[in-house]
Amino acid sequence: xxxxxxxxxALAVLLAAAPAGAAAAPPCxxxxxxxxxxxxxxxxxxxxxxxxxxxxxxxxxxxCPAAHARIGVRRGDDVVRxxxxxxxxxxxxxxxxxxxxxxCTTLTASVTxxxxxxxxxxxxxxxxxxxxxxxxxxxTCEGDADCAPGVPCRSCACTSAPTTTSTRPAVxxxxxxxxxxxxxxxxxxxxxxxxxxxxxxxxxxxxxxxTTAITTSTVHxxxxxxxxLAGLSRLFEAANPxxxxxxxxxxxxxxxxxxxxxxxxxGWGTGTLRIDxxxxxxxxxxxxxxxxxxxxxxxxTPDCDHLPFPVPAGGALExxxxxxxxxxxxxxxxxVHRPTKTLYEMWRANIVGSTFTGGCAAVWDLTRAYPxxxxxxxxTSADAGGFxxxxxxxxxxEVARGSxxxxxxxxxxxxxxxxxxxxxxxxxxxxxxxxxxxxxxxVRFRLRSDFPLASLPSEGARVxxxxxxxxxxxxxxxxxxxxxxxxDRFTTRKWSEVGVDTRTLAAIQPTDMEVVGMGAPVPLxxxxxxxx
Numbered sequence: 001x002x003x004x005x006x007x008x009x010a011l012a013v014l015l016a017a018a019p020a021g022a023a024a025a026p027p028c029x030x031x032x033x034x035x036x037x038x039x040x041x042x043x044x045x046x047x048x049x050x051x052x053x054x055x056x057x058x059x060x061x062x063x064c065p066a067a068h069a070r071i072g073v074r075r076g077d078d079v080v081r082x083x084x085x086x087x088x089x090x091x092x093x094x095x096x097x098x099x100x101x102x103x104c105t106t107l108t109a110s111v112t113x114x115x116x117x118x119x120x121x122x123x124x125x126x127x128x129x130x131x132x133x134x135x136x137x138x139x140t141c142e143g144d145a146d147c148a149p150g151v152p153c154r155s156c157a158c159t160s161a162p163t164t165t166s167t168r169p170a171v172x173x174x175x176x177x178x179x180x181x182x183x184x185x186x187x188x189x190x191x192x193x194x195x196x197x198x199x200x201x202x203x204x205x206x207x208x209x210x211t212t213a214i215t216t217s218t219v220h221x222x223x224x225x226x227x228x229l230a231g232l233s234r235l236f237e238a239a240n241p242x243x244x245x246x247x248x249x250x251x252x253x254x255x256x257x258x259x260x261x262x263x264x265x266x267g268w269g270t271g272t273l274r275i276d277x278x279x280x281x282x283x284x285x286x287x288x289x290x291x292x293x294x295x296x297x298x299x300x301t302p303d304c305d306h307l308p309f310p311v312p313a314g315g316a317l318e319x320x321x322x323x324x325x326x327x328x329x330x331x332x333x334x335x336v337h338r339p340t341k342t343l344y345e346m347w348r349a350n351i352v353g354s355t356f357t358g359g360c361a362a363v364w365d366l367t368r369a370y371p372x373x374x375x376x377x378x379x380t381s382a383d384a385g386g387f388x389x390x391x392x393x394x395x396x397x398e399v400a401r402g403s404x405x406x407x408x409x410x411x412x413x414x415x416x417x418x419x420x421x422x423x424x425x426x427x428x429x430x431x432x433x434x435x436x437x438x439x440x441x442x443v444r445f446r447l448r449s450d451f452p453l454a455s456l457p458s459e460g461a462r463v464x465x466x467x468x469x470x471x472x473x474x475x476x477x478x479x480x481x482x483x484x485x486x487x488d489r490f491t492t493r494k495w496s497e498v499g500v501d502t503r504t505l506a507a508i509q510p511t512d513m514e515v516v517g518m519g520a521p522v523p524l525x526x527x528x529x530x531x532x
Contacts, residue, residue, distance in 0.1 A: 026052055026071055027078035028104035032137055033097075033123035034130075036480075037415040038062035039111065040088035041433060049136055050095065052080060058095075063088035090114070097123075098328070108328055118298065119431065120329065128156035131271070234405050235336070235343070235391050238369035241425035242391045242407045246446055246516050247470045255515035261437035263510045265416045269480030272506040276481040279318045280489060281390050284310035284337045291356050298348045298359025303379045303428075303528045305363045309344050310337050311351065316489065323351035332382060333358070334390050341366040345382035345389055364388045374427040376530035377522070383409075384430030385422065385441045385476040392474060394467065395486040399460045399500060400493040404467035407444065407474050414478035417441060421521035429524050430478045439475055440521060445513040446472040455507060458499025465505065472516060 038048040043062035050060045058069040058080075064087035072079050077098040084093040090113040097109035107123040126134045133139050133146060139156040141147050147158035234243055252258075268274070290308040299306070311333075316322050318332040325331035325348065333349035336342075343366055348359030362381035373379075374386050383389045392409035417432035418440040426442025439445075447468035456462050464483075473483065483505070488494045495501065 026054070026056070026080075027099045028107075028125075031104045032126035032134065033107040033109075034126050034132060034134070035121050035123045036413050037433060039064060039093070040090060042088070047132065050082075052082075058082040060084075060087060064093065087113070090116075110328070116431070117300075122329075235366060236364075236388075237341070237367050240370055240391070242387070242474065243405065243471070244407075245470055246407075246444065246472050247449070249446075249516040252515040252518035254518050257437055258439050258443065258515050258518075259510055259513055261435070262412075262416060262439055265434065265438060266413075267510045268482045269411070269413045269416070270482075272503065273483065273508045274481045274502045275483045275485050275500070275505065277485050277487050277495060277502070279332055279389065279393060279484060280316050280334065280487050281393060281395075282312045282315040282333075282335045282490065284312050284335050284339075286339045288312050288335075288337070291351075293346075293349075293356040293358040293361075296348065296357050296359050300360055300380060300528075302530050303376075303381070304360040306361065307344075307363055309333065309346065309356075309358075309361070310335050311356075317349055318487075323349070325350035332389065334382075336366075336390065343388055343390055347382040362388070364391075371531060372424050373531060374425065376528055377427055378525055379528035379530060380428040380430075383476050384428065384478060385474075386427030387425070387474070387476045389476075389484075390486075392476065393484055393486040394464065395491050396488045396493040396495045396498055396500070397491045399463045399498040402463055404463060405471070406467070407471040408464070408467060409476045409484040410445070410473040410482050411477040411479040411484065412439065412475060412482070413480060417475065417478060418521075420524050422524060423521055424519045425474065426476070428526075428528075432478070432524075439515070441475055442519075443475045443515060444472045444517050445475075446516045447508065448512055448514055451508070451512055457504060460498035460500040461504040463498075464500065465508070468508075 032049065034047055036047060038045045039050075039060050040048075040063035045062055048060055048062045050058060050064070052058045052069045052071075056069050056071065057066040058064075059066050064084045067082055067084045070081040072081075079096070079098045081097075082095040084095075085091070087093045092112075092114040094112045095109065096111075097107050099107055105125050107125075108120075109123055110118050110120045112118045124130070126132065126137050128139060129142070131142055133142050133156075140158045141153035141156055144151075144153050147153050151158050153159075236243060288310045291311050292308050293306075295304075295306060311323070312335065315335075317325055318334075319327055319329050320331060323333075330347060331349050333344075333346040335344045337344060343364040344361070345364070346358045346361040350357050360380060360382055362375065364375075375381060380386055381388065387409070389409065392407050394404045394406075394408055398404045414430060414432050415434055416438055417429070417434050418436060418438045419432045419434055422429040422441035424442055425444075426440075429441035432441060445468075447465055449469055451465065451469070453462045453465055456465060481502070485495075485500075
């Protein structure tokens with residue numbers, strides 16, 4: 001989650017071999033790790049390059065001069081830390097990064113600067129075939145379109161030599177802060193269909209657009225864990241922006257310009273409309289204990305709520321196997337407390353034994369119709385846009401039931417989000433750095449009504465698409481994977497059963513969307529004024 005640091009930047013780390021006998025040798029010698037936007041705002045570079053040389057001196061092409069990097073080991077991971085007194089207009093810039101695997105494919109990192117909030121991301125190794133022309137690595141092309149007419153691209157170099165086949169290796173890369181493809185499972189169905197995976201569909205009649213319930217013969221054992229939450233449809237009882245039907249709203253006058261600007265900027269964060277399945281939603285009952293937490297530097301006053309949190313047994317944070325934030329990621333803790341009809345959400349939670357620390361926490365009344373400014377103008381929450389995250393997650397249980405009755409959370413790279421403003425229903429923006437024509441935080445996209453649903457690969461995909469036509473999707477945070485779904489770890493149905501995976505909606509382009517309900521831009525000041 002990005003709150004107030006505008007630079008979601010591209011990172012390339014060159015770690016040369018340390019001299020013999022050095023106490024801590026630089027890991028991943030020669031590997032360049034890339035993300036999107038330069039560290040220093042206003043840089044014309046398409047992505048940044050941070051280099052650590054054999055002497056341990058680190059530089060950033062966008063304007064960070066040589067500074068000595070500290071290299072060590074933490075919890076078995078190689079760690080690099082750098083401090084720059086100044087990087088262009090930025091002051092007191094700190095970078096902390098750890099290599100995630102011996103193969104040097106990804107790097108988890110964070111960066112801070114004076115007056116700006118911490119930005120976390122996962123960077124990927126620069127490799128021929130990753131879609132980025134990395135000139136510093138000797139590349140001159142990623143495809144024939146990067147070369148002169150008639151000159152083919154071979155192994156990321158433009159060459160006049162004749163060729164009939166591409167020799168570039170196929171490379172799978174990740175350019176997101178978090179990715180989680182739902183696990184592949186084998187199910188037995190009662191009939192065979194031409195859609196993957198095979199399902200039996202039964203149509204139900206409703207007063208809304210056609211809804212289909214997806215059924216398979218797979219049987220899941222019952223469970224009594226307090227972490228099970230059977231779908232999130234209409235989590236909030238009262239009317240709120242995220243559960244408002246917008247299918248009849250007229251297209252905004254600004255729609256065409258915003259959609260065209262987004263398409264021109266690169267469209268969705270990974271190039272296609274993908275789905276992230278990493279966020280867990282837990283359910284607490286009357287027996288669930290409440291625990292107090294110690295706030296960290298990621299807790300902002302007065303934006304955030306400091307109240308005891310329910311912690312169900314056997315639960316987990318976003319992207320983790322339990323309650324420890326071992327990956328140093330967003331680590332959202334989301335709990336629905338049914339007895340009091342309250343939603344508890346926390347960013348950067350970490351529970352180790354009796355120690356519970358956390359960043360920004362937001363407590364939501366599930367019976368309340370919130371005002372236009374939600375918890376308060378200029379106020380963040382556990383989500384950068386000031387929203388309740390769980391209200392806009394969609395689950396495998398909802399898809400199996402055949403209806404998602406709320407808007408869907410979506411994100412874009414901050415370089416593709418309009419800087420300096422947000423629009424309602426957002427109450428805050430993270431660190432947008434894009435131009436004035438791009439979509440702002442809080443914008444609602446709606447899938448066009450004539451989109452060919454039959455072209456989608458499964459009935460599960462069509463259930464999600466119908467929700468996008470009826471409720472739309474609301475821009476809530478900065479990142480790369482566009483849509484956010486609930487993990488199926490604690491749900492009854494699984495994503496593999498309903499025919500939905502991370503690329504199921506890849507056919508939907510920005511130009512298939514239209515902006516609706518676009519309000520007047522609110523200048524971004526970060527001066528939170530909480531509502532009663």
